Amino acid sequence: MSPKDKKKKRKKTMAEKADPLDLYLKSVQEPSVEVKFFQRAFKKEYGRQPALLREDFCGTAAICYQWVKKHPERRALGVDIDPVPLAWGLDNLTEKLTKEEVGRVKLMQEDVRHISEEKADVLAAQNFSFWIFKTRAALVEYFKAAHDNLAEQGVFVTDMMGGSEVYQDETEETTKKKGFTYVWEQAHFNPITSDAQFYIHFRFKDGSELTRAFEYDWRLWTIPEVVEAMTEAGFKRVDVYWEDEDEDGEGTGVFRVRKHASADAAWIAYVVGVK
Numbered sequence: 558m559s560p561k562d563k564k565k566k567r568k569k570t571m572a573e574k575a576d577p578l579d580l581y582l583k584s585v586q587e588p589s590v591e592v593k594f595f596q597r598a599f600k601k602e603y604g605r606q607p608a609l610l611r612e613d614f615c616g617t618a619a620i621c622y623q624w625v626k627k628h629p630e631r632r633a634l635g636v637d638i639d640p641v642p643l644a645w646g647l648d649n650l651t652e653k654l655t656k657e658e659v660g661r662v663k664l665m666q667e668d669v670r671h672i673s674e675e676k677a678d679v680l681a682a683q684n685f686s687f688w689i690f691k692t693r694a695a696l697v698e699y700f701k702a703a704h705d706n707l708a709e710q711g712v713f714v715t716d717m718m719g720g721s722e723v724y725q726d727e728t729e730e731t732t733k734k735k736g737f738t739y740v741w742e743q744a745h746f747n748p749i750t751s752d753a754q755f756y757i758h759f760r761f762k763d764g765s766e767l768t769r770a771f772e773y774d775w776r777l778w779t780i781p782e783v784v785e786a787m788t789e790a791g792f793k794r795v796d797v798y799w800e801d802e803d804e805d806g807e808g809t810g811v812f813r814v815r816k817h818a819s820a821d822a823a824w825i826a827y828v829v830g831v832k
């Protein structure tokens with residue numbers, strides 16, 4: 558390459574240099590919060606600490622790594638069909654873990670409906686991932702597999718979002734992060750099928766954008782539909798954990814079992830099946 562050619566070489570934009578999975582983790586996931594909730598939900602039911610976590614749709618397995626780091630006798634199984642995030646997590650999330658801790662995480666590149674020999678105390682499916690199952694039959698089939706993948710004493714932890722704002726087309730929510738802006742786009746909701754299309758974009762201060770870094774084609778299930786499907790799949794009880802609000806109506810991050818809730822425009826809740 559001549560010096561002239563070198564000069565001509567265009568500088569990469571911030572979007573071109575960005576690592577989508579790194580930005581995703583900084584925007585979307587809080588593994589320590591999730592792990593605390595899993596412990597609480599299990600202990601509330603069985604009065605002891607859980608040991609084996611199975612994280613379905615684990616992506617980078619960030620929650621699995623947090624799980625084993627918190628206790629020397631804990632193990633985790635991370636299940637995802639895509640080898641890319643699994644490998645990324647192993648390369649990027651294990652720096653602060655000892656070799657022994659990493660050894661207590663088993664990554665499985667499998668479909669979540671795969672039945673494993675090891676039965677978990679807590680089976681988690683986070684960030685609405687099970688919404689890829691769009692029919693009731695497919696949903697119940699997955700919940701039956703989740704039931705089979707749990708020990709005799711076990712809890713199945715899922716999360717849900719909803720509220721009137723979710724049933725809209727073309728809305729965008731932006732959140733400023735260190736060095737970038739996280740954008741959650743609700744592109745389309747089809748009231749006839751309840752199918753919904755969402756995208757995650759990342760914007761940078763040099764004006765560049767990582768457009769559609771992640772995309773989701775989901776069915777927007779409701780809480781009662783999910784409770785009924787879990788019950789049909791064999792769970793003896795299904796609890797809905799709703800978030801407490803402060804005096805200004807803001808979520809406090811504390812979730813409690815509730816039978817009634819107010820019709821918030823946007824909410825996130827946990828739905829927990831007890832085996």
Ligand SMILES: C[S@@+](CC[C@H](N)C(=O)[O-])C[C@H]1O[C@@H](n2cnc3c(N)ncnc32)[C@H](O)[C@@H]1O
Pocket residue numbers: 585586613614615616617636637638639642667668669670682683684685686689
């Ligand atoms: C929305 S991401 C969730 C990642 C992570 N659980 C989180 O909370 O951020 C969904 C993940 O599910 C995986 N996935 C989709 N279908 C799957 C299937 N049938 N079996 C296993 N993993 C699947 C995708 O590869 C992707 O990593």
